[in-house]
Amino acid sequence: MMFADRRDAGQRLGQHLQELGLADPLVLALPRGGVAVGLEVAKALGAPLDVVLVRKIGAPWHKELAAGAVVDGDQPELVLNNDVVRGYGIDESYLEDEMARQLEEIERRRRLYLGGRQRPRITGRTAIVVDDGIATGATVRAALHAVRRAGPRELVLAVPVASPEVLDRLAADADRIVCLHPDPDLMAVGQYYRDFRQVEDEEVVAMLEEAARHQGPESA
Template sequence: MVFHDRAEAGRRLAERLRHLRGADPVVLAVPRGGVPVGVPIAEALDAPLDLLLARKIGAPEQPELALGAVVEGDPPQTVLNDRIVRALGVSPDEIAQEAERQLGEIARRRRLWLRGRPPVPTRGRTAIVVDDGIATGATVRAALAALARAGAARRVLASPVAPKDTAEALRALCDEAVFLAEPADLGSVGAFYADFHQLDDAEVVALLALGGREGAAG
């Protein structure tokens, strides 16, 4: 299955999610690629569109090794890989300092892309996490855990493509998951799109403004 672009993939996902229209949904797009996928979903569900802003917490002196992730929220949620934390002997203070640094980057991105618009509340609502494709699912796992802690009534994951084994694992972590393609071997997410261009900041801002107007109108 090859999608023309992210917008087409979003429209196909929207058809599979229409039953959530009356479930007080909020669409949370993983930037940047999840934003154009999320716009037609938010429009179809008369839902607000927001960003799911999460950052990896890297290990001291090994920033590429993830101790976990911090996810924007009120309050922010930190999800850790306890096995790696114990193995490296990383202290709570070190984790807190790195989480705070990453929250600063999250705040910068919200200012850049959403012009300071505050996060849409998820407590008691149906939170739909949207990305343009999932490889390992690390960010999504952290997000789903954070949404549970933040009191989302229902957690839904929607992505045009994810590897079969990853898709099966993620289904166990949420209330509902929708994937349009589940290849045994993913290769690369971009291989499933005819147009998989890198979105620039201006395009992200414009799409989020559209999604915000559609959600407000709904």
């Protein structure tokens, strides 16, 4: 399965989610690429869109390989990919330093993306965590943990593409998983998109504003 771009993937994912009849949905997207997918999902469901601020921690000698991820919140949480941590012999001091560095980036993004706007409540709703695809699953797992702490009625993970093996590992972290194209041969998420250009911060801000205009006033 190929997608033209992230918005195309979001439209297809949104159509599928419409059929599930999810109660009181809230779409929570992972910046940056997941916001383009999440915007179209939110439109399809008539749901508000918010972000889950989470950052990958790369292995010391291979930054694209996720050793774990850190997620924002009242109590920031570090979720580790233990196979990578053990396999690369990554020490605790490296992880602590990287966690501090990534929390600084999360704070920068929070100020830029959210400004002073009121965020929609998660408690008691169907929370739908959306990304543009899943490679290792470290950042998604961190996001799911953070959202779970907020007390949703149901926690759904929805993505256009992912490895079935990774989805199996995430099964315990969500109540339901929706994936349009589980592919055991997945090497990189970008191979399933004809246009997979990087999403810039300014585009994320514009998409969140577009979602707010589409949704209208959100009750707390």
